[in-house]
Amino acid sequence: MKILFVVIFILSSLIIGANSFLVQDEENIGKILFDKTCSSCHTGGFKGWMTGAPKMGDWDDWEVFFEQGLPVMTKHINEGTKRHEIKGGCTDCTEKQIKAAIEYIMSKTKKEIKK
Numbered sequence: 001m002k003i004l005f006v007v008i009f010i011l012s013s014l015i016i017g018a019n020s021f022l023v024q025d026e027e028n029i030g031k032i033l034f035d036k037t038c039s040s041c042h043t044g045g046f047k048g049w050m051t052g053a054p055k056m057g058d059w060d061d062w063e064v065f066f067e068q069g070l071p072v073m074t075k076h077i078n079e080g081t082k083r084h085e086i087k088g089g090c091t092d093c094t095e096k097q098i099k100a101a102i103e104y105i106m107s108k109t110k111k112e113i114k115k
């Protein structure tokens, strides 16, 4: 009987361990995708300047886009617009991953509250 408890204990801690790994992964999806795909245009630099892409962290660049709201921006990037490649070029990315990348941009671009 005792051995059964030990086995259950080990199994459940494995499951909990795997779970927290997944949760952490979920939070990082946006950052990983951003760094891999979106950063080439959205962190300024030469390509950012060439394309005129709004720069992450720059509220003034993003304000007009953020005003549309997350669902509209997500739709634009997933389906592409005249000025934006579908999924920023990451065609095998899921819509959820794209949304996570936009949320990541938003989390890093907050309006400074002027005192």
Ligand code: HEC
Pocket (backbone or CB within 6 Å): 033, 034, 037, 038, 039, 040, 041, 042, 051, 052, 053, 054, 065, 068, 072, 073, 074, 076, 077, 081, 083, 084, 085, 087, 088, 089, 090, 098, 101, 102
């Ligand atoms: C080839 C350069 C390039 C890449 C790569 C790129 N973007 Fe963009 N992005 C742009 C440009 C240029 C604009 C401004 C578009 C406009 O003026 O309509 C823009 C605008 C946006 C907007 C606002 C657009 C709207 O109409 O709502 C979002 C959100 C966005 N990008 C997210 C992303 C995400 C997420 C990725 C990575 C998956 C990405 N971009 C990759 C160039 C790029």
